[in-house]
Amino acid sequence: MEIIVTLNFTKMHGCGNDYIYVNAFQQPIDNPNELSEILSDRHFSVGGDGLILVCPSDVADVKMRMFNADGSEGKMCGNGVRCVAKFAYDHGLSKANPMSVETLSGIKTIKLAFDGNEVVGASVDMGFPIFEPAKIPVATEDDTPVVSREVVLGGKPQTVTCVSMGNPHCVIFVPEDFPLWDFDIKAEGSPIENDSFFPEKVNVEFVKKISDTYFEMRVWERGSGETFACGTGACATVAAACETGLCEKGTDVTVKLRGGELKINCGENGIIMTGEAVTAFSGTVEV
Numbered sequence: 455m456e457i458i459v460t461l462n463f464t465k466m467h468g469c470g471n472d473y474i475y476v477n478a479f480q481q482p483i484d485n486p487n488e489l490s491e492i493l494s495d496r497h498f499s500v501g502g503d504g505l506i507l508v509c510p511s512d513v514a515d516v517k518m519r520m521f522n523a524d525g526s527e528g529k530m531c532g533n534g535v536r537c538v539a540k541f542a543y544d545h546g547l548s549k550a551n552p553m554s555v556e557t558l559s560g561i562k563t564i565k566l567a568f569d570g571n572e573v574v575g576a577s578v579d580m581g582f583p584i585f586e587p588a589k590i591p592v593a594t595e596d597d598t599p600v601v602s603r604e605v606v607l608g609g610k611p612q613t614v615t616c617v618s619m620g621n622p623h624c625v626i627f628v629p630e631d632f633p634l635w636d637f638d639i640k641a642e643g644s645p646i647e648n649d650s651f652f653p654e655k656v657n658v659e660f661v662k663k664i665s666d667t668y669f670e671m672r673v674w675e676r677g678s679g680e681t682f683a684c685g686t687g688a689c690a691t692v693a694a695a696c697e698t699g700l701c702e703k704g705t706d707v708t709v710k711l712r713g714g715e716l717k718i719n720c721g722e723n724g725i726i727m728t729g730e731a732v733t734a735f736s737g738t739v740e741v
Contacts, residue, residue: 470713532685
């Protein structure tokens with residue numbers, strides 16, 4: 455006989471990058487990979503870009519585990535970690551500000567932003583971008599960073615910059631006349647995500663420079679497809695732009711995504727990302 459469990463959840467998003475959040479302090483989850491696949495289905499379940507568990511931590515205020523819509527576990531989610539901090543504060547799991555969150559990409563420090571007594575956003579110390587191919591990882595024959603390099607990906611030549619923000623990113627800067635908001639991102643992004651050049655697959659950012667401090671970006675996320683936003687992708691984009699001379703380090707850069715805007719500062723002390731954290735609704739679901 456199948457056992458049906460009632461699960462409490464909260465749907466949250468940062469710039470439309472939406473996940474299903476579960477309080478693992480109260481509800482330990484034994485099958486998060488399978489559960490993420492089931493719950494992320496936008497037609498037959500709650501719907502989202504994946505599942506995020508807010509867990510106890512021995513080394514930080516709370517711990518984040520995030521799972522993509524295909525059930526694979528991710529190391530880091532920039533929009534997700536802001537929402538984790540809001541979730542923890544709102545549910546009384548931690549009242550620290552700044553708050554430390556343990557992730558598979560290390561401990562992140564989040565400074566909460568308030569409107570009155572309500573947490574409405576946060577700034578996250580995202581650490582330093584990594585350009586070393588082996589640490590991204592990228593299957594190159596040498597240890598030279600892949601910066602503005604032409605590579606054949608998915609059967610097509612692409613000029614790419616590869617960077618890790620705790621997860622792998624392939625940043626492609628497109629011409630100013632490129633139809634960024636109208637092109638078939640699945641047809642272009644999926645072959646790159648799954649190319650053997652990326653042993654652990656990759657997130658793909660298509661980016662148009664509008665000015666030195668304003669960029670537009672669409673993202674094809676590893677394991678989830680197109681999402682409305684990607685915090686680590688926005689950070690990777692600005693890091694790549696700094697590395698290729700498209701903007702200056704230490705300046706505030708706005709990255710426009712399908713779901714909103716993020717502020718990114720890539721400086722000598724690492725990358726600071728600032729953006730909203732929003733609760734959409736809470737509910738229960740039988741699984």
